[in-house]
Each structure stands twice: as structure tokens, then as C-alpha cells.
Amino acid sequence: MAVPTKGNTTSANQTPAANFKTQNHTQDTGDNGLIVAQFTMSNSTSYTSATYGGVTMTRLYTINRSGLGQRMAFYYLENPPTGSNTLRVNFSGPQWNPLSTHIRSFTNSGGIGNSLRSGGSATPYNASLTVSDDSLIMMTSCSINAITSQQIPTGTNQSYSQHNTNRQVATGAISSNAGHSAGSIALRATSTFGNVSLDRTEILGIGTPVPSRRRIIMC
Amino acid sequence: MKTIISKIELEGTDNLKYTDVGYTTEVSLINQINEAYDISLGVFLGENRTKLEIGEVSISTFFSGVSYVNEARTEVESVEGLSLIEITNINQL
Numbered sequence: 001m002a003v004p005t006k007g008n009t010t011s012a013n014q015t016p017a018a019n020f021k022t023q024n025h026t027q028d029t030g031d032n033g034l035i036v037a038q039f040t041m042s043n044s045t046s047y048t049s050a051t052y053g054g055v056t057m058t059r060l061y062t063i064n065r066s067g068l069g070q071r072m073a074f075y076y077l078e079n080p081p082t083g084s085n086t087l088r089v090n091f092s093g094p095q096w097n098p099l100s101t102h103i104r105s106f107t108n109s110g111g112i113g114n115s116l117r118s119g120g121s122a123t124p125y126n127a128s129l130t131v132s133d134d135s136l137i138m139m140t141s142c143s144i145n146a147i148t149s150q151q152i153p154t155g156t157n158q159s160y161s162q163h164n165t166n167r168q169v170a171t172g173a174i175s176s177n178a179g180h181s182a183g184s185i186a187l188r189a190t191s192t193f194g195n196v197s198l199d200r201t202e203i204l205g206i207g208t209p210v211p212s213r214r215r216i217i218m219c
Numbered sequence: 220m221k222t223i224i225s226k227i228e229l230e231g232t233d234n235l236k237y238t239d240v241g242y243t244t245e246v247s248l249i250n251q252i253n254e255a256y257d258i259s260l261g262v263f264l265g266e267n268r269t270k271l272e273i274g275e276v277s278i279s280t281f282f283s284g285v286s287y288v289n290e291a292r293t294e295v296e297s298v299e300g301l302s303l304i305e306i307t308n309i310n311q312l
Contacts, residue, residue, distance in 0.1 A: 012293040014225065015264055017235035017271075017278055024239060025292070026300045044272060084300035094233070096264060096271045161294065 002206045003134045003179035004028065004182070007105030011161040011172055023101055025052070026084045030107030032206055035080040037087060038140050040169045042073040042097035050075040053085035063117055066196060070142050076203060078111050081170030095216050098166050100163035102171040104138070106203060120195030126154065126188050127198045133182040134205035135196040136175040141189040143196040151188040153180075179205060222249050223293040224306055227260065229282040241299050241306035243291065251309055252291040260288045 007028035014021070014104055027035055043064050050057040055077060062073040075089070087103055103111055113135055118127050120143065139150050139158070143166075150160045150173030159174040170189070189198040230236035243249060250254045265279045271275035289312055295301075306312065 008296050010295050014237065014290060014292055015235070015266070018230075018233075022237070024301055025295075026297065083301075096268045189240065191285070 002108055002205050003177065004034070004106045004109035004136055004175070004205050006177065008109060009105070009172060010101070010103040011181045012101040013098055013163040015098045016091070019094050020088055021099055021159045022086050022088045022099070023040055024084055024104070025087050025101065025103045027080050027082045027105045028107050029082045032108050032110065033035055033079050033082065034076060034109040034111060034136065034203070035166045036104050036173050036203070037089070038102045038138070039073045039089060040070055040100040040140070040165050040171065041095055042164070042166060043178065044097065045091040045093045045095050046151035047073045048090045048092055049095040050087065050088045050089040052077050053081035055081065057187060060112060060115055061200065062119060065119060065142060067120055068142050068144065068197070071166060072140065072142060072199060074115070076112055085191070098163070098165045100165050100169040100171055100206050102140070102161060104172070104174070108206050110206050113204045115201040117199040118197060120197045123193060123196050124188050124190045125198045126186065126197050128184045128186050129199065129200045129202060130184045131180050131182065131202045132204060136179055136203040137185060137187070137200055138199045138203060139173040139187060139189070139198065141170045141196050141198055142195060143191040145192045145194045147189065147191050147192045147196060149188070152185070154186040154188040220294050220296060221298055222291045223295060223298070223303065224252060224289055224291045225293065225312065226287050226289055228287040229279055232277065232279050233277055235278060239303060240312065241307045242303045245307060248306065248309060249291045252289050256288055256290045259285065282298070
């Protein structure tokens with residue numbers, strides 16, 4: 001068992017003004033590479049696909065937060081091309097509102113594990129995610145009001161980028177380097193007041209057993 | 220953390236083109252660049268967002284009197300491999 005090794009990050013908050021947005025990002029060299037991308041933007045358009053270095057990324061989820069007027073998405077690619085490449089995300093139409101982008105590279109990762117999403121609820125918002133031994137957790141939140149913390153686990157503030165998409169977005173929060181022990185991990189997001197959403201995704205370590213929902217049973 | 224400075228110009232008639240032109244670690248320069256963006260293209264986008272969405276206004280209108288604007292809202296841990304120079308003075312842009 002080994003915790004995934006965190007690599008380069010890129011966080012951007014720009015207006016696409018087109019039906020796509022590109023962002024350069026450098027993927028670290030190493031075995032068992034993984035690149036993930038979190039997006040938030042107005043729900044006036046939808047995410048249709050994403051590529052990194054011309055390779056199609058897998059969409060883990062896209063979710064319409066209609067109460068916030070925002071659409072959030074998570075894409076990933078295992079064993080991506082290394083070095084500096086372009087990440088491109090495509091939309092169903094031109095997006096004239098700012099896009100929140102957070103890209104993070106890993107090496108020594110077993111891929112994506114469990115992922116849960118929770119819509120806006122009164123601050124402080126408490127949630128949890130069940131993880132395998134040595135996993136990391138990535139978190140993102142959206143609110144009408146300023147987001148004041150991303151706690152992984154609850155009580156431990158993690159750094160994050162605060163973006164403005166005409167809503168407030170916290171993106172890029174991740175567990176400390178030591179990773180977690182297997183089990184349910186308590187998480188908390190807070191905003192100055194009002195409601196805040198809380199989406200969380202597990203980044204598996206090497207040798208981490210594949211969650212049961214992804215096992216293929218041969219009969 | 221380093222902040223990448225982007226050059227934003229018109230591409231075709233209806234799209235924006237972003238080109239990374241350098242990076243900086245100086246907060247005062249980042250603020251100077253973003254304040255200039257906010258009072259120019261930022262205001263135009265804010266005031267015309269709905270009209271841009273329905274095609275009643277074109278982004279080319281803004282660029283009829285301006286060739287480009289800069290923005291500094293991309294943060295990276297490393298610029299390795301990005302072939303970017305360090306910008307320390309706004310006159311370098």
C-alpha cells in the first residue's frame with residue numbers, strides 16, 4: 001500500500017467566451033500517473049467532453065446545481081501523457097461566464113475510488129466519504145456566499161483556490177500527504193452564511209483494493 | 220505559487236484567444252493586471268453577458284478599439300516545461 005504522490009496543480013478562473021476552454025498543464029513523470037480536472041461554471045451551457053494531450057478524459061460526473069445556477073464536473077485520465085500538454089474542455093455552446101478550473105496531477109495512484117455529491121445545505125455542511133487505506137480525498141464546494149473552509153477531515157483546514165463564477169467556488173482542497181486509514185472520513189465545508197455544496201472524490205493509492213462497486217465477478 | 224499572465228485577444232469574430240505570455244510572483248503586478256482587466260473587458264462581459272449569449276452583441280465590439288488585454292488568474296505550482304519568462308514590470312507586457 002502507498003499513498004498517491006501529489007504532482008503539479010493548475011488553477012484558473014477565466015471566461016471562455018467560446019464553446020471550449022484550453023489550459024496548459026504539466027503532468028509529472030512517474031509510474032501510475034493520474035490527472036484530474038474539476039470545473040464549475042454557469043449552467044447556461046453543459047460540459048460535453050474533455051481531452052488532455054489530445055486523449056479523451058473520462059467523465060466521473062457532471063451535476064447541475066440548479067439552485068445555484070451552476071454546473072460542476074469532474075474528469076480524469078489514467079496514465080496521461082507526461083510533460084506540458086493542453087487540457088481542453090468542450091461545452092454545448094459558448095460560455096460567457098467565468099469558468100473555475102482546477103487540474104491536479106498524481107503519480108503512484110490507483111485511480112479514482114468512491115465519489116459522492118451533496119447539494120447546497122446550511123453552513124457548516126458535514127458529510128463523509130468511505131475510503132480505502134492510503135487514499136486521498138479531493139473536495140470542492142459552491143455557494144452564493146464566500147466559502148470559508150474546506151476541512152479534510154473535519155477540523156483540519158486544507159488550502160484551496162477561491163474562484164468567482166458569478167457564484168463562489170472552492171476548488172483544489174485535498175487531504176494531507178499522509179493519506180487516510182480505511183473507513184468513513186468526516187468532511188466539512190463552511191461559508192460565511194447560507195448554503196454550501198460539498199462534492200468529494202477518493203484518489204486511490206497503489207495496491208488499494210478496487211471498491212466493490214467496480215469489481216467484475218466472473219461466473 | 221506562480222501566477223501566469225495571459226494575453227486575451229479576439230479570435231475570428233466571436234471567440235477569445237488566450238495566450239500565456241509569462242509568469243510572476245509579485246502580488247502588486249497581479250493586482251495591477253487584473254484591475255485593468257476588470258475595468259475593461261470584465262465590465263464589458265458583465266454588462267453584456269445576456270446579449271452575448273443570445274447573439275445580440277458580439278465580443279468583437281469590445282476589441283474594435285482595443286487590440287488585447289491581459290489577465291492574471293491562473294496559478295501553478297511550477298512553470299517547468301511551459302517556456303514562460305518571468306515578468307516583473309507591467310511595461311514588459
